[in-house]
Amino acid sequence: LAKTTQPISMDSYEGQEVNITCSHNNIATNDYITWYQQFPSQGPRFIIQGYKTKVTNEVASLFIPADRKSSTLSLPRVSLSDTAVYYCLRRDTGRRALTFGSGTRLQVQP
Amino acid sequence: KAGVTQTPRYLIKTRGQQVTLSCSPISGHRSVSWYQQTPGQGLQFLFEYFSETQRNKGNFPGRFSGRQFSNSRSEMNVSTLELGDSALYLCASSLEAPAPYEQYFGPGTRLTVT
Numbered sequence: 001l002a003k004t005t006q007p008i009s010m011d012s013y014e015g016q017e018v019n020i021t022c023s024h025n026n027i028a029t030n031d032y033i034t035w036y037q038q039f040p041s042q043g044p045r046f047i048i049q050g051y052k053t054k055v056t057n058e059v060a061s062l063f064i065p066a067d068r069k070s071s072t073l074s075l076p077r078v079s080l081s082d083t084a085v086y087y088c089l090r091r092d093t094g095r096r097a098l099t100f101g102s103g104t105r106l107q108v109q110p
Numbered sequence: 111k112a113g114v115t116q117t118p119r120y121l122i123k124t125r126g127q128q129v130t131l132s133c134s135p136i137s138g139h140r141s142v143s144w145y146q147q148t149p150g151q152g153l154q155f156l157f158e159y160f161s162e163t164q165r166n167k168g169n170f171p172g173r174f175s176g177r178q179f180s181n182s183r184s185e186m187n188v189s190t191l192e193l194g195d196s197a198l199y200l201c202a203s204s205l206e207a208p209a210p211y212e213q214y215f216g217p218g219t220r221l222t223v224t
Contacts, residue, residue: 041217
């Protein structure tokens with residue numbers, strides 16, 4: 001059974017880099033990891049997605065090490081508006097299973 | 111471009127009743143997925159539809175069902191409601207499925223079962 005775990009919460013300060021890790025077992029080569037951001041009373045919002053090594057877009061980077069037992073969302077310079085809950089989503093391409101992590105509550109302080 | 115819309119936004123039902131929730135995807139999107147979000151269980155995948163066909167299903171009892179229409183709009187139905195069905199039900203749309211295309215979520219329907 002796919003299992004995906006994340007830290008419950010993290011604290012940071014404005015301007016710092018934040019790295020949130022998602023641990024997952026038995027992830028196959030082509031299994032995708034997607035990260036979402038969610039604010040209260042809103043649906044999750046897509047941040048970044050990938051299945052190998054490193055992906056970067058205008059807001060974040062996603063790192064997946066060679067053993068594929070974890071993935072890390074990197075937010076380069078957080079601001080107060082990045083205070084939210086962050087979820088990783090694992091898509092098992094073989095079994096088509098979709099498994100969300102439990103979410104990490106990021107609090108950014110001034 | 112209009113986002114994903116879900117109706118109703120809030121709903122209160124009594125145990126034993128049934129409920130139908132509606133989702134209108136972003137124009138041009140052909141895939142719709144449904145998720146349940148609760149404080150205890152977090153975000154859980156319900157099902158995924160593409161071109162009126164269910165492509166993928168999560169681990170929920172048969173009381174949870176859905177369908178997709180030819181215009182890509184989707185509905186999900188929960189029969190014989192239980193107290194534990196109280197949750198935020200989220201719908202997401204994407205261009206294609208089952209490839210991991212970027213999903214756009216709606217604001218959700220908050221269902222309260224009393």
